[in-house]
Amino acid sequence: xxxxxxxxxxxxxxxxxxxxxxxxxxxxxxxxxxxxxxxxxxxxxxxxxxxxxxxxxxxxxxxxxxxxxxxxxxxxxxxxxxxxxxxxxxxxxxxxxxxxxxxxxxxxxxxxxxxxxxxxxxxxxxxxxxxxxxxxxxxxxxxxxxxxxxxxxxxxxxxxxxxxxxxxxxxxxxxxxxxxxxxxxxxxxxxxxxxxxxxxxxxxxxxxxxxxxxxxxxxxxxxxxxxxxxxxxxxxxxxxxxxxxxxxxxxxxxxxxxxxxxxxxxxxxxxxxxxxxxxxxxxxxxxxxxxxxxxxxxxxxxxxxxxxxxxxxxxxxxxxxxxxxxxxxxxxxxxxxxxxxxxxxxxxxxxxxxxxxxxx
Amino acid sequence: xxxxxxxxxxxxxxxxxxxxxxxxxxxxxxxxxxxxxxxxxxxxxxxxxxxxxxxxxxxxxxxxxxxxxxxxxxxxxxxxxxxxxxxxxxxxxxxxxxxxxxxxxxxxxxxxxxxxxxxxxxxxxxxxxxxxxxxxxxxxxxxxxxxxxxxxxxxxxxxxxxxxxxxxxxxxxxxxxxxxxxxxxxxxxxxxxxxxxxxxxxxxxxxxxxxxxxxxxxxxxxxxxxxxxxxxxxxxxxxxxxxxxxxxxxxxxxx
Numbered sequence: 001x002x003x004x005x006x007x008x009x010x011x012x013x014x015x016x017x018x019x020x021x022x023x024x025x026x027x028x029x030x031x032x033x034x035x036x037x038x039x040x041x042x043x044x045x046x047x048x049x050x051x052x053x054x055x056x057x058x059x060x061x062x063x064x065x066x067x068x069x070x071x072x073x074x075x076x077x078x079x080x081x082x083x084x085x086x087x088x089x090x091x092x093x094x095x096x097x098x099x100x101x102x103x104x105x106x107x108x109x110x111x112x113x114x115x116x117x118x119x120x121x122x123x124x125x126x127x128x129x130x131x132x133x134x135x136x137x138x139x140x141x142x143x144x145x146x147x148x149x150x151x152x153x154x155x156x157x158x159x160x161x162x163x164x165x166x167x168x169x170x171x172x173x174x175x176x177x178x179x180x181x182x183x184x185x186x187x188x189x190x191x192x193x194x195x196x197x198x199x200x201x202x203x204x205x206x207x208x209x210x211x212x213x214x215x216x217x218x219x220x221x222x223x224x225x226x227x228x229x230x231x232x233x234x235x236x237x238x239x240x241x242x243x244x245x246x247x248x249x250x251x252x253x254x255x256x257x258x259x260x261x262x263x264x265x266x267x268x269x270x271x272x273x274x275x276x277x278x279x280x281x282x283x284x285x286x287x288x289x290x291x292x293x294x295x296x297x298x299x300x301x302x303x304x305x306x307x308x309x310x311x312x313x314x315x316x317x318x319x320x321x322x323x324x325x326x327x328x329x330x331x332x333x334x335x336x337x338x339x340x341x342x343x344x345x346x347x348x349x350x351x352x353x354x355x356x357x358x359x360x
Numbered sequence: 361x362x363x364x365x366x367x368x369x370x371x372x373x374x375x376x377x378x379x380x381x382x383x384x385x386x387x388x389x390x391x392x393x394x395x396x397x398x399x400x401x402x403x404x405x406x407x408x409x410x411x412x413x414x415x416x417x418x419x420x421x422x423x424x425x426x427x428x429x430x431x432x433x434x435x436x437x438x439x440x441x442x443x444x445x446x447x448x449x450x451x452x453x454x455x456x457x458x459x460x461x462x463x464x465x466x467x468x469x470x471x472x473x474x475x476x477x478x479x480x481x482x483x484x485x486x487x488x489x490x491x492x493x494x495x496x497x498x499x500x501x502x503x504x505x506x507x508x509x510x511x512x513x514x515x516x517x518x519x520x521x522x523x524x525x526x527x528x529x530x531x532x533x534x535x536x537x538x539x540x541x542x543x544x545x546x547x548x549x550x551x552x553x554x555x556x557x558x559x560x561x562x563x564x565x566x567x568x569x570x571x572x573x574x575x576x577x578x579x580x581x582x583x584x585x586x587x588x589x590x591x592x593x594x595x596x597x598x599x600x601x602x603x604x605x606x607x608x609x610x611x612x613x614x615x
Contacts, residue, residue: 214468214476217457221465224454231413231448232469232520233440288456 005290009205012041016198023190031186035261038193040301041200042258047281047297048203048290049250054279055287056211057243058223060141063148065275066155067123067248069265071255073159073166074109074119076265079175081109086176093167103165112179119252127248128241135237135244140226149272156270171266178260189261196257200294203250207290210246219243280319284326286333295334364427366391366528366559367412372421374407374583381407383583384421389528394550394560396574396591398567400603403580405563406449409530413446414439426527441472445521446530451513455506459497459516462505463488463523470524487523494552495519496545511542515549522553529553530561535569547573567595 023029046068054060080091084102089095094102108114130151134144162168181188210216218239221229226236259265268274277300285296300319307315330336367389374382382404389395397405410416412423414436423431431439454462467484468475474484492498495515500508505516514534521529534550535543543566550573554560564570570577571591579586579594581603587594594600 213478217461217465218468218475220456220461221454224456225452228448228452228454229465229469230436231415231440231446232466232524233437233472234469234475235437 005208006205008291009201009208012201012204013198016194016196016201019194019197020191023187023194029186029190031189034186034189034193036305038189038196038261039258040298041193041196042254042261043301044294044297045200045203045257046251046254046278047285047293048207049247049254050278051282051287051290051293052207052250053243053247054282055289055293056216056223057219057240059240059244060145060279061148062145062272062275062279063152064251064278065270066152067127067251068255069270070123070126071119071252072259072265072269074115074122075256075259076172077106078109078115079178079260080172081106083174083176085110091172091174093162093170097163105165119256120249123248123252124245127245131241131244135240149275152270152275153272156267159267159270167266169267171264173264175263183263192261199253199257203253204290204294215239215242280323284323284333286335289335292333292335299334364391365389366426368424368427370422372411372418372423374411374416374418381583382411385584387578387585389559389561391559392556393576394554394562394574396570396577397561397563397580398570398577399580404583405580406532408580409446409532409563412530413444443527444530445524445526447517447521447532447534449532449536451510451517453505453513453516455504457505458502459492459505459508460488460501462516463491463519466520467523491519491523495549511538518549527557528559528561532563533565534562535564535566543569
């Protein structure tokens with residue numbers, strides 16, 4: 001399983017790079033398919049980020065949508081700024097407010113390098129401050145999960161306000177160009193999809209290296225018995241902060257990849273539903289396995305794309321049934337299915353051999 | 361060898377709400393000794409260990425480690441770094457990790473400089489193997505610690521303490537739930553651990569075991585030290601027989 005995650009990471013990264021290479025040579029692809037795969041890859045990265053935290057360090061966050069939104073909103077601000085620089089008119093949501101130019105915090109956001117630094121900085125500061133305060137006060141388990149949920153909800157309420165300069169309830173959309181490419185078209189979609197796949201692959205590879213390193217071992221030790229580790233003289237706050245901040249940055253990267261592909265960001269990505277859905281992907285795929293949650297995100301969001309079109313009313317029931325089935329038959333998630341299949345065949349084998357012996 | 365005091369407890373008071381658990385308790389343990397602590401349930405044995413490791417804060421009095429260092433304002437992490445290792449009553453090992461990884465984590469934890477160092481040095485690997493031999497688990501190192509037998513988990517936890525080269529080892533019921541063979545092995549392990557630069561404190565209900573491994577026994581009763589001395593003397597004391605061994609004997613005969 002573990003060695004497989006390294007290979008899968010490299011393979012995904014190569015697929016992504018190959019797609020980018022082929023597209024720049026003029027190879028054309030279906031825009032719909034590229035968009036779908038690219039969005040799912042961003043969700044898979046989001047699942048990976050929560051898995052690193054929950055599966056390997058035992059910290060459940062039900063507010064990971066917050067970091068996803070930091071990446072998503074900042075990249076949207078970049079796209080708004082670029083559009084404003086090109087057209088000279090601010091987006092509709094600002095015109096409604098009677099603003100004729102962008103507020104000061106859009107300053108310099110047209111530079112991609114600055115954007116990346118800004119995402120890294122905002123995510124690190126928010127996650128560090130929140131994590132430090134919570135972990136130092138020894139807020140753990142469900143209490144921590146509830147606080148993260150409250151945090152994401154609070155930010156969502158703020159983002160619904162129209163005077164925040166972040167688009168309010170309508171969000172930000174209508175981007176004219178994305179990273180120097182036309183906002184829509186199959187080439188753009190293919191580049192974004194390739195970039196998402198490559199990023200997912202590299203992050204998967206990096207996570208594998210991290211969990212195998214001494215820090216990863218200490219993360220597992222925190223998961224297994226945090227107080228034992230403290231009585232061995234280890235300040236577990238440091239380890240939890242490392243896991244928390246890395247996980248937050250991965251989630252922000254997912255948001256950075258996701259928003260340009262859907263072409264809109266609004267406060268629904270801060271709704272508790274999305275944050276809980278991330279936990280569902282991880283639980284369904286298998287906590288503590290790196291590939292499992294990626295699989296979980298792919299299966300659930302793939303099904304969601306198909307079924308919300310075919311039978312939108314039934315989707316919540318289908319998702320609930322799926323989760324109940326996994327909890328009952330495969331508590332360790334889909335990642336464990338291979339061992340279930342193996343044990344089923346073993347049982348089948350022993351059953352037939354018993355029958356065979358009892359025949360004569 | 362100069363005998364220093366490993367632990368010096370002076371006028372310690374610990375209470376939970378209005379209920380006083382430790383009452384003006386004064387107590388010392390020297391380097392080089394193996395000390396037993398016995399006493400009926402509720403005498404304050406575990407609370408004493410909790411105070412020594414920073415798990416419970418004390419209201420008044422003080423605890424000094426290695427003659428001079430007061431632990432009053434230290435966190436459990438800082439106290440552990442002073443070299444006080446504790447085995448919990450319930451075996452506490454990292455179940456998802458192998459025996460080797462458990463020892464590796466304890467080894468890294470004990471040396472703050474090497475905590476995140478990418479690779480273990482060959483000296484450190486050697487040390488893990490030496491320790492695993494000492495605790496009798498050298499053939500079980502690759503096994504998941506959660507799948508070890510109860511006794512093996514206890515030994516692994518003791519191994520995790522000694523690999524960090526502590527000054528004081530506190531063992532809370534090290535032979536609870538062990539059969540006589542395992543008890544014998546644990547006694548042997550404790551006699552291998554003891555040395556001039558280490559103090560071992562054994563809190564245990566098993567009288568025979570305490571008599572076997574400890575030089576001196578402290579009897580706690582109602583939050584105070586009732587009597588201290590070699591097991592033979594303690595066992596013959598009429599007061600002790602009355603409050604503790606009497607009950608023990610009565611409950612033993614009723615089984």
